[in-house]
Amino acid sequence: MSEKAKILIIDDDVDFRVSIRTLLQAEGYDTVEAESGKQGLEKIKEETPDVILLDIMMETMDEGYLLNQVIKFQKQFEDFKSIPVLMVSSIQEDPLSRFPAATGQVDMITPDYYFSKPVDIPRFLETLKNILKK
Amino acid sequence: MSSRSNQFIIVIDDDPVMRLSCLKILKKEGYEVETFEDGLQGLARIQQRKPDLLVVDLKMPKIGGMEVIAKVHEIDPMICIIVITGYATIGTAVEAMKTGAYDFLPKPFTPDELRIIVERGMERTLLARKSIELKKEKENLERRFVTFVSHQLQSPLSVVQQYLEVLRHLKESPNKEELQQEWIDRSISRISELKEIVKDWLAISRIDSGNLSECVEPVLVPPLFENILEGYEPSIIEKNIDTGLDLPKNVSPVAGQKECLKMLFENLINNAIKYNKQNGKLAIKAVEEEKNVIFIIEDSGIGIPHDKLESIFDEFCRVKNDRTKDIPGTGLGLAICSKIVKEFGGTITVKTKLNIGSSFKVTLPKYKG
Numbered sequence: 001m002s003e004k005a006k007i008l009i010i011d012d013d014v015d016f017r018v019s020i021r022t023l024l025q026a027e028g029y030d031t032v033e034a035e036s037g038k039q040g041l042e043k044i045k046e047e048t049p050d051v052i053l054l055d056i057m058m059e060t061m062d063e064g065y066l067l068n069q070v071i072k073f074q075k076q077f078e079d080f081k082s083i084p085v086l087m088v089s090s091i092q093e094d095p096l097s098r099f100p101a102a103t104g105q106v107d108m109i110t111p112d113y114y115f116s117k118p119v120d121i122p123r124f125l126e127t128l129k130n131i132l133k134k
Numbered sequence: 135m136s137s138r139s140n141q142f143i144i145v146i147d148d149d150p151v152m153r154l155s156c157l158k159i160l161k162k163e164g165y166e167v168e169t170f171e172d173g174l175q176g177l178a179r180i181q182q183r184k185p186d187l188l189v190v191d192l193k194m195p196k197i198g199g200m201e202v203i204a205k206v207h208e209i210d211p212m213i214c215i216i217v218i219t220g221y222a223t224i225g226t227a228v229e230a231m232k233t234g235a236y237d238f239l240p241k242p243f244t245p246d247e248l249r250i251i252v253e254r255g256m257e258r259t260l261l262a263r264k265s266i267e268l269k270k271e272k273e274n275l276e277r278r279f280v281t282f283v284s285h286q287l288q289s290p291l292s293v294v295q296q297y298l299e300v301l302r303h304l305k306e307s308p309n310k311e312e313l314q315q316e317w318i319d320r321s322i323s324r325i326s327e328l329k330e331i332v333k334d335w336l337a338i339s340r341i342d343s344g345n346l347s348e349c350v351e352p353v354l355v356p357p358l359f360e361n362i363l364e365g366y367e368p369s370i371i372e373k374n375i376d377t378g379l380d381l382p383k384n385v386s387p388v389a390g391q392k393e394c395l396k397m398l399f400e401n402l403i404n405n406a407i408k409y410n411k412q413n414g415k416l417a418i419k420a421v422e423e424e425k426n427v428i429f430i431i432e433d434s435g436i437g438i439p440h441d442k443l444e445s446i447f448d449e450f451c452r453v454k455n456d457r458t459k460d461i462p463g464t465g466l467g468l469a470i471c472s473k474i475v476k477e478f479g480g481t482i483t484v485k486t487k488l489n490i491g492s493s494f495k496v497t498l499p500k501y502k503g
Contacts, residue, residue, distance in 0.1 A: 013289060013293060015293040015294075015296075015297065015320055015324060016292070016293050016296060018317075018320075019293065019296045019297050019300045019317070020296070020300075022300055022304070022313065023300045023303065023304070026304050026307060057282075057285050059454060061278060061281070061282060061285075089285075090284075090285055090288040090289045090292045091281060091284060091285055091288070117288075117289075117292035117293070117296065118292050118293070118295040118296035118299055119296070121299055121300070121303050
């Protein structure tokens with residue numbers, strides 16, 4: 001890598017952001033952070049990250065899902081929709097089983113990648129490396 | 135009646151006169167109606183589009199009414215089935231009702247008889263459908279709530295574990311010592327937060343279990359206030375809050391339970407302090423009424439945004455903004471208050487003005503010895 005890959009962490013939990021930021025920086029990545037979905041969307045446009053880490057439950061229960069929808073489908077994010085989104089949540093559940101049921105109103109799309117919190121560090125770093133190779 | 139235009143009825147009868155008269159009568163009532171001369175055609179249509187109600191003759195060539203009923207039941211047991219039958223087959227009609235038909239209409243019948251029986255059947259079907267929808271909605275809400283609670287409980291644990299795992303992973307780094315110290319402090323604070331949530335959550339389960347109202351005792355509230363305020367003295371001094379107690383002499387005891395009422399007022403006073411401003415005010419009043427005692431806890435704090443007023447008594451509701459983000463809380467305090475008050479037959483209401491303050495009014499019935 002000639003230039004450091006930039007990872008955007010969208011999470012309302014400051015402690016999660018601190019620990020993951022420290023880990024990623026120690027591994028040689030650049031990090032940007034957002035503490036809400038709204039701020040996250042702004043940062044995507046400002047920073048054009050290489051990977052997005054996205055928390056699911058923030059201000060509302062489904063904020064992460066909705067954000068993923070926006071990034072993947074909304075016209076104004078056309079230029080950003082190919083950025084891989086890695087969803088993270090504290091809910092210990094099979095992600096595939098919960099995504100379709102999330103609101104019942106919005107068609108939920110499955111995220112590109114899913115990790116439960118706390119993230120398994122070796123697997124997480126491995127996944128990141130593979131994503132960025134592509 | 136235009137509201138019936140989306141209520142769909144199918145009539146199956148081999149007698150063309152019957153089909154025509156049913157069609158006329160029911161259409162006039164505003165229903166959407168289709169008729170078929172035999173069971174096979176009728177069933178084929180039902181497969182395509184389910185009616186809300188089916189009127190079917192029992193005695194037909196090809197496949198008989200009984201068989202049609204069984205098949206329709208398989209397709210959707212919610213479809214209301216009304217059986218038309220000649221006098222000679224009333225025994226079969228009863229049989230049909232046993233297999234799931236809603237009612238039967240012996241031939242010959244008047245238009246009014248048909249109208250009434252269809253109207254009743256339709257009402258019942260729509261009601262049943264509505265209640266199923268409501269039940270589903272309730273289950274959905276409950277499932278979301280369970281997910282939410284487990285998220286609230288798991289979040290602090292997850293971040294503490296994440297801190298530890300990252301620390302273990304960062305073998306040698308120049309500022310590891312410093313990080314370690316900082317993260318230990320953060321972890322302790324998150325674990326305390328979790329302990330508070332668990333404590334509050336257990337309190338709620340205890341209240342929800344519902345036998346509190348069985349152990350009602352006379353409770354004198356004023357000594358509780360003094361006791362609670364004493365406990366909060368450090369924060370009152372730190373924020374330099376001016377506390378005023380305005381309690382009439384000999385306030386009547388209320389019907390409650392001492393520990394619960396203490397928890398109730400502790401939550402309200404705690405909020406009045408933590409959401410207050412520096413040099414703010416906290417006023418506690420009691421007013422005697424004929425049957426109740428009213429307690430008012432008023433602060434000069436940040437107030438509650440209007441759009442949150444409706445939900446502040448809900449579990450895990452917290453106002454999130456710049457002014458509250460550094461104030462710890464479980465989001466369960468007011469839910470506990472509201473449950474306790476209800477349990478003892480009282481009410482709790484709030485008046486609030488953003489940046490001016492909030493005033494909680496608790497009304498509790500007097501103890502009747």
